Amino acid sequence: MILDGKCPSGPLANKWDTHRQTLKLVTPANKRKFKIIVVGTGLAGASAAATLGELGYRVEAFCYQDSPRRAHSIAAQGGINAAKNYPNDGDSIYRLFYDTIKGGDFRAREANVYRLAQISNAIIDQCVAQGVPFARDYAGYLENRSFGGAQVSRTFFARGQTGQQLLLGAYQALSCQIAAGSVKAFPRTEMLDLVLVDGQARGITVRDLTTGEIRCHAADAVILATGGYVNVFNLSTNAMGCSVTAAWRAHKKGALFANPCYTQIHPTCIPVSGDHQSKLTLMSESLRNDGRIWVPKKSGDTRLPQDIPETERDYYLERKYPSFGNLAPRDIASRAAKEVCDAGYGVGPGGRGVYLDFGDSIERLGEDAIRARYGNLFEMYERITDENAYRQPMRIYPAPHYSMGGLWVDYNLQSNVDGLFVLGEANFSDHGANRLGASALMQGLADGYFVIPYTIADYLARTTPGTIEDTHEAFRQSRQQVAQQTDRLLSINGRKTASEFHRELGDIMWEQVGMARSATRLTEALKRIPELRDEFWQNVRIPGSAQQLNQELEKAGRIADFLEFGELLARDALNREESCGGHFRVEHQTPDGEALRNDADFAYVAAWQYKGADQTPVLHKEPLTFENIELAVRSYK
Amino acid sequence: MDLTLHVWRQKGPKDKGRLTTYKATDISSDMSFLEMLDVVNEGLIKQGIEPIAFDHDCREGICGTCSQVINGDPHGPQARTTVCQLHMRQFKDGDEIYIEPWRSRAFPVIRDLVVDRSAMDRLMQAGGFVSVKTGGVPDANTILIPKDDAETAMDAAECIGCGACVAACPNGSAMLFVASKVGQLAKLPQGRAEAARRVCTMTDAMLEEGFGNCSNHYDCEAACPKGISVKFIAQLNREYFMALPKGHKEKN
Ligand SMILES: Cc1cc2nc3c(=O)[nH]c(=O)nc-3n(C[C@H](O)[C@H](O)[C@H](O)COP(=O)(O)OP(=O)(O)OC[C@H]3O[C@@H](n4cnc5c(N)ncnc54)[C@H](O)[C@@H]3O)c2cc1C
Ligand code: SF4
Ligand code: FES
Numbered sequence: 021m022i023l024d025g026k027c028p029s030g031p032l033a034n035k036w037d038t039h040r041q042t043l044k045l046v047t048p049a050n051k052r053k054f055k056i057i058v059v060g061t062g063l064a065g066a067s068a069a070a071t072l073g074e075l076g077y078r079v080e081a082f083c084y085q086d087s088p089r090r091a092h093s094i095a096a097q098g099g100i101n102a103a104k105n106y107p108n109d110g111d112s113i114y115r116l117f118y119d120t121i122k123g124g125d126f127r128a129r130e131a132n133v134y135r136l137a138q139i140s141n142a143i144i145d146q147c148v149a150q151g152v153p154f155a156r157d158y159a160g161y162l163e164n165r166s167f168g169g170a171q172v173s174r175t176f177f178a179r180g181q182t183g184q185q186l187l188l189g190a191y192q193a194l195s196c197q198i199a200a201g202s203v204k205a206f207p208r209t210e211m212l213d214l215v216l217v218d219g220q221a222r223g224i225t226v227r228d229l230t231t232g233e234i235r236c237h238a239a240d241a242v243i244l245a246t247g248g249y250v251n252v253f254n255l256s257t258n259a260m261g262c263s264v265t266a267a268w269r270a271h272k273k274g275a276l277f278a279n280p281c282y283t284q285i286h287p288t289c290i291p292v293s294g295d296h297q298s299k300l301t302l303m304s305e306s307l308r309n310d311g312r313i314w315v316p317k318k319s320g321d322t323r324l325p326q327d328i329p330e331t332e333r334d335y336y337l338e339r340k341y342p343s344f345g346n347l348a349p350r351d352i353a354s355r356a357a358k359e360v361c362d363a364g365y366g367v368g369p370g371g372r373g374v375y376l377d378f379g380d381s382i383e384r385l386g387e388d389a390i391r392a393r394y395g396n397l398f399e400m401y402e403r404i405t406d407e408n409a410y411r412q413p414m415r416i417y418p419a420p421h422y423s424m425g426g427l428w429v430d431y432n433l434q435s436n437v438d439g440l441f442v443l444g445e446a447n448f449s450d451h452g453a454n455r456l457g458a459s460a461l462m463q464g465l466a467d468g469y470f471v472i473p474y475t476i477a478d479y480l481a482r483t484t485p486g487t488i489e490d491t492h493e494a495f496r497q498s499r500q501q502v503a504q505q506t507d508r509l510l511s512i513n514g515r516k517t518a519s520e521f522h523r524e525l526g527d528i529m530w531e532q533v534g535m536a537r538s539a540t541r542l543t544e545a546l547k548r549i550p551e552l553r554d555e556f557w558q559n560v561r562i563p564g565s566a567q568q569l570n571q572e573l574e575k576a577g578r579i580a581d582f583l584e585f586g587e588l589l590a591r592d593a594l595n596r597e598e599s600c601g602g603h604f605r606v607e608h609q610t611p612d613g614e615a616l617r618n619d620a621d622f623a624y625v626a627a628w629q630y631k632g633a634d635q636t637p638v639l640h641k642e643p644l645t646f647e648n649i650e651l652a653v654r655s656y657k
Numbered sequence: 658m659d660l661t662l663h664v665w666r667q668k669g670p671k672d673k674g675r676l677t678t679y680k681a682t683d684i685s686s687d688m689s690f691l692e693m694l695d696v697v698n699e700g701l702i703k704q705g706i707e708p709i710a711f712d713h714d715c716r717e718g719i720c721g722t723c724s725q726v727i728n729g730d731p732h733g734p735q736a737r738t739t740v741c742q743l744h745m746r747q748f749k750d751g752d753e754i755y756i757e758p759w760r761s762r763a764f765p766v767i768r769d770l771v772v773d774r775s776a777m778d779r780l781m782q783a784g785g786f787v788s789v790k791t792g793g794v795p796d797a798n799t800i801l802i803p804k805d806d807a808e809t810a811m812d813a814a815e816c817i818g819c820g821a822c823v824a825a826c827p828n829g830s831a832m833l834f835v836a837s838k839v840g841q842l843a844k845l846p847q848g849r850a851e852a853a854r855r856v857c858t859m860t861d862a863m864l865e866e867g868f869g870n871c872s873n874h875y876d877c878e879a880a881c882p883k884g885i886s887v888k889f890i891a892q893l894n895r896e897y898f899m900a901l902p903k904g905h906k907e908k909n
Contacts, residue, residue, distance in 0.1 A: 071791040086712060087778050089818055090720040106798060142792075149794035151787045151847045153811040160801035179811060184719055188814065192786035199782040207775070230767055259714040293687040298695055299716050400718065403735075403742050404689075469791045517702045519695070563707045568669065569768045571710055572702065 023276075023627055023642035026430040027131035032648045033113075036135045039431070043474050044481035051076035053485035056476065057224055057239040059211045059266055061088035063183070063461060064444025065245030066190035067468025073197030075473060080237055081194065082206045084229065084261055084574075089191040092247055092259040093464065096183020097304035097397070099165060099175035100147075100461040102140035107164050111172040113137045118649065120459060123169040123349055124424070124452020125601035125617065126651050127282070127625075129644065131431060132449050136459075139466040144176055146469055150189040154178050167457035168305050169349040169656075175458045180304055180396045186461055190468070210574065212505075213498045214242065214270040214440065221440035222488045225498040227506070229574060232567040234503050236495040238488050241439045241476055244270060245468065248423035248445040250283055252582045252589060253534070254526020256420035257289060257302040263578035264585045267427050267446050275435045276627035276640060278448035279425035280585070281593035284455055284602045285535050286421035287353035290404055290414075291373045300419040301404060303376070303397055305457040308346045310381035310390060311414070313337050313353070315374050319364035325375055325413050336360055344656040351454045351602045351615075352656060354418035358535050359613065361417070368415045377413035418535065422460060424451040424602065425592075428627040428642070432475035433467060436627075439483070441476060443467035448625070453601025506566045509576050514559030518576040521556045525579070525586055528552070533590045538606045542594040546587060550634070553583040588628055588637060595639065598622045619651050658684050658750035662697065664709055665757040667766050674766065676755070686746035690733065691716060691723065693745055694756075709756075710769040718742040718882060721817030724824070725770050726757040731821035731880040739819065739882040759824035763831070763867040774820050776866040780831060783862035784855040785838040787847050806844050813841035815883045822877035822885075828869030832890050833877035835859050840889035843896055853900035856893060 028039040046054065054077050058069040061083040069081040083091055105111040117137040121128055144162070148154065154176050155163040164173040178185035197203040206226070213225035215236065223238040249264035250256040271277045288303045314333045321328065336356055338345040348356070357374050360366065367373045382390050387410055391398070398409050405415070426448040433441050433449070444464040451459065532545035556579070564570045599608040599615035600622070608616040625642040660681040667674030681697050688696070691713055698708035714722040718739040725740045727733035733743045748754065756770065764772040802810075816837035823831050839856050842848025848855070864870070871890060878887045 067791075074790045085714055085720070085722060086774060087721075087818065089778070089781075090714060090722050092715065092720070094720050094817075095715045095717055104797070144797045145794050146789075146791060148797040148800055149787070149789045149847055151810075151842050151845050153807050153814050153841065153845065154797075156802055156804045156807040158804050160803050160807075161798050178814075181719065181815065184817070185811075185814060192781065193789075193791070195778070195781045196786045196788055198778075205778070207778075230773075259720065260716060261714050294685055296685060296688045296692045296696060298689070298692050301717055399737075400742070403718075403738060403744060406744075406746060473791070515703075517699050519699060561702055561705075563702055563705060569710055569771060572708060 021640045023428070023625070023640050024430070025129055025642055026432065027129060028431065032130060032134050035131050036138060040474055043478040046477045046481050048076055050485070052078055054078065054480050055080065055239040055486070056241050056243060057237055058082070058243045058245060059224065060091065060245035060247060060444070060446070061191070061194065062091035062093035062245060062247055062444060063187055063190055063464035064468045065243070066091070066187065066194045067465050068243055068245060068443055068472050069203050070190060070193035070197050071469055071473050072476070073200070073202035076202065079197070079203040080206060080239065081203055082209050082211060082226065084208065084210045086208050088194055088205055088207060089188060091187060092262055093187045093461070094184045095259065096461055097180045097302065098167060098306040099177035099182045099458045100143070100186060101167070101174050101458040102144045102176060102462065103137055103174060104141055104144060106162060107173045109172045111174050115172065116140060116174065119170050120450070120456055121452065121649065122652070122654055123456035124454050125615065125654055126452065126619070126623070126646070127600055127644065128450055128452035130646055130648055135471070136450050136463055136466050139470045140462050142470060143462060143465045147186055147189050150193060152178060152185045152189045165306055166309055166347065168308065168347045168353070169456040177306070180394060183461060186465065190465070211266045212269060212502045212577070214273045215494050215498045216273055216437065217488050217492060217494045220438040223490060223495060225495070225502050227502070230569055232565070232570065234499055234506070236490040236499055238490040238492070238495065240480060240483060240485050241441065243441045243443060243472065244427065244446050245443040246446045249585065250420040250423050252525070252586050253420040253529045254522045255292065255297055255300050257286060257300055260299060263581065265578050265581045268581040268585050270427060270435070270437070270440060272630050273437070274630070275437050275440060276428040276629055277425070277588060278428035278625050278627040279592065280589040280628070281596055281603050282424035282453045282601060283420060284350060284422035284424060285354040285418045287350055287357055287418050288376060288416045289419035290401065291368055291417040293369070301400065302421065303401060303414060303416055305350070307376060307394060307397060310393065311346065311376040311378050312380060313346055313374055313376055315360045315365040315367060325367070325377070334360070334365070341656045348656045349454060349456060355535060355604060357418055373415035373417045375413035376416045378409060379413065382410065422455055424448065424453060424455055428625065432478065433471055434475065434479065439479060441472060443472060453603055505577070506573065509560070509573060509580070510562055510566060512558065512560050512562070514561045516559050516561060518560055518562065518572055518579050521552065521560060521583070522579045524552055525549070525582060529586055533593055536604055536606050537593050539594060542590050545590040546594065549583065549587045549590065556580065556583055591637070592626055592628065595626060596622060623651070658686065658745070658748070660684060660748065660751070661753045663753065663755045666709070666769055669768060670765055684745055686744070688745045689716065689741060690727070690743040690745065691741050710771050712771050713741055716741040719817060721819035724759050724772065724819060724821070726759065726824060728755050731759065731824040732882050737882055737884045759820055761823045761829040763823065763829060764820060776868070777818055777820060777831065777834060779866055780835060780859055780862050781838065784851070784858040787842060788851060800846055802845060810841045810844040813837045813844070813885065813889050816885050817883055819882065821880045821882060823868065825876040825880035826869065827874055827876065828872060830871045831863050831868040832871035832893070833881060833885055833887065835863055836889040836893040837885050839893045839896060843892065852896060856896040856900050860897060
C-alpha cells in the first residue's frame with residue numbers, strides 16, 4: 021500500500037492556513053456531547069487535554085504515574101526552540117524549518133515541519149501567559165541560548181529545568197480544567213489495549229495500578245500521547261516507566277508503526293558506572309555552549325585530565341566540524357565519541373567516555389557565570405559521580421535518549437486507524453531521522469495546543485457522538501484478553517526476574533542495533549530477540565497477585581512488549597539500506613565516515629503493519645516528496 | 658559494603674504494617690539508593706518473596722515521584738537531594754538503615770513505601786494556575802518581567818511536588834508546597850490578577866484535605882530536595898492577609 025500523508029497542496033507557507041479553512045468545526049453546544057480519551061499527560065497529552073477541555077469537549081486523561089505532573093517531559097532540561105528572532109541574529113520561520121528538516125537528514129515531511137516552525141512562536145506566547153518563568157535579561161525581556169544544529173540563538177529556557185516548567189504550565193492548565201469539570205484525570209492507570217468498533221478507535225482498556233482492576237473506557241476518539249520507546253535499550257535517559265506499551269498495543273490493533281529504527285543516541289550523558297546501573301542521566305546539550313569536548317591524543321593515556329597539556333589533547337569535534345564544532349548535531353557528536361573510544365582514546369572506566377571541559381569558559385567568564393548557567397547540572401553530576409566539574413572535566417558518553425520513529429500519522433495527526441490520533445514523541449512525524457535539540461518540547465506543545473484542537477474537530481464533526489458504550493462486545497473481548505495476559509504472566513513462575521530479561525534485551529539492542537548497525541549484526545539480533553522472548557514467556561518470575569499494586573507485573577508487561585517491538589526495530593534497520601541521522605549502517609558511509617544517504621531508494625517513510633504473533637510484518641511506504649528544498653548532503657563541516 | 662535494612666512492609670491500606678529486616682550485601686558506593694533497593698528486590702523475587710513496593714520514575718530528582726523516609730529524614734541524609742539521587746557513598750559498611758513511607762494524615766499508605774498523594778493535585782486544582790485559555794495571548798515580549806522577579810519566581814517554581822515538606826512537618830502541613838506555587842504566580846504579572854483568590858482557595862483546600870496548619874517549625878525547608886525557602890511561606894502569609902477580605906468575596 022502506498023500511504024498518503026494527506027499534506028495540503030499550495031505554497032508551503034500557506035498550507036496550514038488554507039488547510040484550517042477546510043477543516044470542519046463542531047459547534048459549541050455539540051462539543052460537550054463528544055468524549056475524548058487522552059492517554060498521556062506529558063507536554064503533548066496535557067496540552068491537548070487542557071485545550072480540548074477548554075473548548076468544551078468531555079475529556080478523560082490517563083497516566084501511569086501518581087500525578088499527571090510527573091510525566092517524563094518533566095525531565096527535559098535544555099530548552100524549547102522558536103523562530104521569534106528576538107536576538108536579531110537572522111532567524112526566521114523558514115530557517116527554523118530548514119534547520120529542522122536538514123537536522124532530520126531529509127527524512128521528514130516538509131509540510132509538517134513547516135507548520136511546526138510556524139506554530140513555534142505561539143507556544144512561547146502561551147507559556148509566558150501561563151506564568152512559565154523563562155530566563156530574562158536585565159531589561160526584563162526573554163533570553164535565548166544556542167543549541168546543536170543551529171547557528172542562531174533561538175532556544176528559550178528556564179534554568180536547566182525547561183521541561184519541568186513547561187509541563188507544570190500545561191499541568192496547571194489541566195488542573196484548571198479538572199476543577200471546572202471538563203477533564204477527568206485517571207492517574208496510576210495504564211492503558212493496555214485499544215478498542216476498535218467497526219474499524220474505528222472507540223476506547224481503551226486499562227489496568228488500575230492501585231487495585232488491579234481491569235476496566236474499559238469508551239469515547240468518540242482516542243488520542244495517544246504516550247511518549248517514546250528508547251527504554252527498549254534498557255539503559256536510557258528515559259524514566260523507568262517509559263514504554264512502548266500503549267503504542268505497541270495500538271499497533272497490534274492495526275495502527276502502522278513508522279520508522280522504528282530512527283532512535284537518537286544523545287552524546288552527553290553520564291557514563292555507566294557498573295552492572296547495577298538502572299538508568300542513564302543526561303547532561304543537557306546546552307553544556308556544549310561552554311564546554312569543549314576532547315580526548316587525549318595518545319591512546320590509553322592514564323594521566324589526569326589536568327596533567328595533559330593543551331597540545332596533547334584532541335578536540336575532535338572542533339577539528340572535524342570547524343563551523344559547528346562542539347555544537348555539531350547529536351547523531352554526529354555521538355558517533356564521533358564512539359569512534360574515538362573504539363579507537364582506544366576513551367577515558368574513564370573501560371575507556372567509554374570523553375571529556376567535556378569547562379576550563380576555558382571558567383577562565384574566560386569566571387566560575388560564577390558558569391554556575392549561574394549550569395549550576396544544577398554540575399550538582400547533579402557531582403551527586404552521581406562524586407566529581408567536581410568546576411575542577412576537572414566531566415566525563416560523558418552517548419546514551420539512548422529519544423525516538424524519532426513512532427506510530428504513523430497523517431498531516432492531521434490521525435493514524436491509519438480512524439479516530440486514533442497520536443501526538444508528541446509517540447508519533448513519527450516531524451523529526452525525520454534525527455531530532456535537533458530543543459525541538460521535542462516544541463513539537464509536543466505544537467501538537468497539543470495548536471494542531472489537535474483543529475484536526476480532531478474535523479473528525480468528530482463527521483461522526484455521531486456517544487453511539488458506543490463500554491458494554492459493547494468489543495470491550496468485553498478486550499477486557500478478557502488483557503486479563504488473560506496478566507494471568508499468564510503471573511502463572512509462569514520461572515527463575516529470572518523481569519529486569520534480567522530487560523538487561524539482556526538491552527545488551528542485544530545496544531550491541532547489535534545501537535550506534536553502528538550492520539546487516540550481520542541486525543540479522544543476529546533478529547535471531548536472538550525471538551529466542552529471548554520465548555525464554556521470557558517460560559521463565560519469568562513475578563511474585564504477588566493481579567488484584568493489588570504489583571510493580572513487577574507492570575514492568576513485565578512492558579518488557580513483554582519491548583521483546584516484540586525490538587524485533588521490529590531491528591527489522592526496520594535492516595530494511596533501510598542507507599545511513600541517515602540516528603540510523604547508521606556501517607555499509608553505507610562516505611570515505612571519511614559520514615552517513616551516506618540513498619535518496620533514490622529510501623526517501624520514504626517505512627510504516628509497518630502487524631500481521632500476528634511471530635509473523636513477518638508488512639512494509640508500507642509513504643514517499644517523501646520535497647517541493648521546496650533541495651536534498652543536500654548534510655554537512656556541518 | 659553490607660547493610661541491614663529495616664523496611665516498612667504493608668500489604669494494603671487496611672493492613673497494619675510492620676518493619677521487616679533485610680540484608681543488603683555487596684553494595685557498591687556508586688549505586689544510588691534506589692539501585693541498592695533494586696538489588697535487594699531482585700534477591701527477594703528469586704526467593705519468591707514479594708519485592709518492596711516504592712514509587713520512582715525519573716531517577717533524576719525532577720519528577721517528584723520517589724518518596725521515602727530514611728532514618729527519620731524524608732529523602733534521607735543528604736541536603737537538597739531526592740532519594741533517587743542519594744548515592745550509597747553517603748553510607749558506610751555495617752550501617753543500619755530504616756526505610757519508611759511518607760507519614761501524614763493526608764497521604765494514606767497504598768502499599769509498603771507507596772502513598773497516595775492525590776491531595777496535592779487537588780490543592781493545585783483549587784487555584785494553582787493562571788486561568789488563561791489556549792490562544793489569543795499577546796506576544797511574549799510584551800510582558801516585561803524584571804530579572805530579579807523572574808529569578809524569584811523560578812526559585813519557587815522549582816518545587817517538584819514530592820511532598821517531603823508534608824512528611825517532615827509535625828503538623829503535616831503542605832504550607833511550603835502551596836507557598837511555592839502562590840509565591841511563583843504572585844511574583845509574575847500574569848499571576849497577579851488572580852493572586853487574591855488563589856491564596857485563599859489554596860489555603861482553604863489545604864485544610865479541607867486534612868493537611869495541618871503551619872506553626873513555623875521550618876522542618877519543611879530542611880527536608881525539601883529543591884531548597885524551597887520558607888520565605889515563600891512568609892510571602893504567602895502577606896498575600897493571605899492582603900487578600901482576606903477580597904479573596905473570599907471573590908470566591909463566594
Ligand atoms: C532527560 C531528557 C531531557 C530532555 N531535554 C529536552 C530539551 O531540552 N528540549 C527538548 O525539546 N526535548 C528534550 N527532551 C525530549 C522531550 O522531553 C520529550 O520528547 C517530550 O517531553 C515527550 O513528551 P510527550 O508528551 O510526548 O511524552 P511524555 O512526557 O513521555 O509523556 C508520556 C505520558 O504518557 C503516559 N503513558 C505512557 N504509556 C502509558 C500507558 N500505557 N498508559 C497510560 N499512560 C501512559 C505517561 O504516564 C506520561 O503521562 C528530553 C528528554 C529527556 C529524557
Ligand atoms: S516544597 Fe520542596 S518538599 Fe515540598 S513538595 Fe515542593 S519540592 Fe517537595
Ligand atoms: S524518581 Fe523522579 S525525583 Fe526521584
